[in-house]
Amino acid sequence: MTYDRLVCANCASPVSEGRCRVCRASRERLQQEEGPFGGVSPLLLVSALIVLVAALALLANQTI
Known part of the structure; x- marks a missing residue:
C-alpha cells in the first residue's frame, strides 16, 4: 500500500503531506516497508x- 492515498485519522489530511507528527511517523514507516x-x-x-x-x-x- 502506498501512503499517497491514505488519510490521517489525526488531522484528516493526506499522509503524504505530513502535516502532523502522526502523518510524518506513518509516512516514515511506510517508506521503510516498501522494499525492493x-x-x-x-x-x-x-x-x-x-x-x-x-x-x-x-x-x-x-x-x-
Missing part, C-alpha cells in the same frame, strides 16, 4: 511473470 518491489505496481509484476513463463515455455519447446 514497493514502488512497482502489481499489474507490472503479473505481466513480468507472464512474460517469464512464456519465455521458459519457448525455451523448453526448443530443446525438445
